[in-house]
Amino acid sequence: MAVQPEGTPCWADAMFGDLEGAKSFYGDVLGWTFGESSSEYGNYTQAYADGKAVAAVVPPMPGQEGPSQWCLYFASPDAAATAAKIRENGGELLMEPMQVGEFGTMCLAREPSGAVFGVWQAGAHEGFEATAVPGAYCWAEVFTREPEKTDAFFPAVFPYTAKQIHDEAIDFRMFNLGDQTVVGRMKMTDDFPPEVPSYINVYFTVDNCDDAVAKATKLGGVLRFGPMDSPFGRFAAISDPQGANFSVIDITTTSGDMPNIKDVP
Incomplete structure (x- = not known):
């Protein structure tokens, strides 16, 4: 799938204290298979449905342990500009825009009522490779x-x-x-x-x-x-x-x- 228009949900990931447990659960419930964990990126592990990347799971970084939750990312052509709009409109940045290798640029934010979400400026990783099919x-x-x-x-x-x-x-x-x-x-x-x-x-x-x-x-x-x-x-x-x-x-x-x-x- 190509880079999505600004504001389109384009990726989802979640942090799990028991990564293997999460892989086993979602593998059984959603039919996911998993790629190799990337130690360079904190053991970030992509999930696949029928060979297409549909989400990712990751263990918490030291000091970031907390309740597990899914994070939805919205597409942006310019993560820094979106981060500025988030601030200007009463949102809170939890993670400033950060480049993730060649894959893209991300930030994490909380909207004014408290829901956490991500912003993704695509590089080599454009987001979901499939949507609205089983497992996606x-x-x-x-x-x-x-x-x-x-x-x-x-x-x-x-x-x-x-x-x-x-x-x-x-x-x-x-x-x-x-x-x-x-x-x-x-x-x-x-x-x-x-x-x-x-x-x-x-x-x-x-x-x-x-x-x-x-x-x-x-x-x-x-x-x-x-x-x-x-x-x-x-x-x-x-x-x-x-x-x-x-x-x-x-x-x-x-x-x-x-x-x-x-x-x-």
């Missing part, structure tokens, strides 16, 4: 308790327009690049324990949602929500054995009417 990234949503902050921030940093789903049951917004919807925003309800901070929930595609859930729970994962049918696919939210949240979705099994979506002025 499909979709992501910013889960936030303060949607007004998130809604102001992302279109100020990236060239997004916004649409809102009109449904009394949920507060859900979608950010678009042109005609393409690239990321969603969900207001967290009281169903979420108060200690759970805002975060970006990453969806990986699977052949069969129920089978993926059964594998995940058998291996020590925790089912958080679903499986549930939707017009977009049958999906479920899971926490892996090391606490990283993610979702699985079978996009071939759809049900129900598409929601009422309106432009945000």
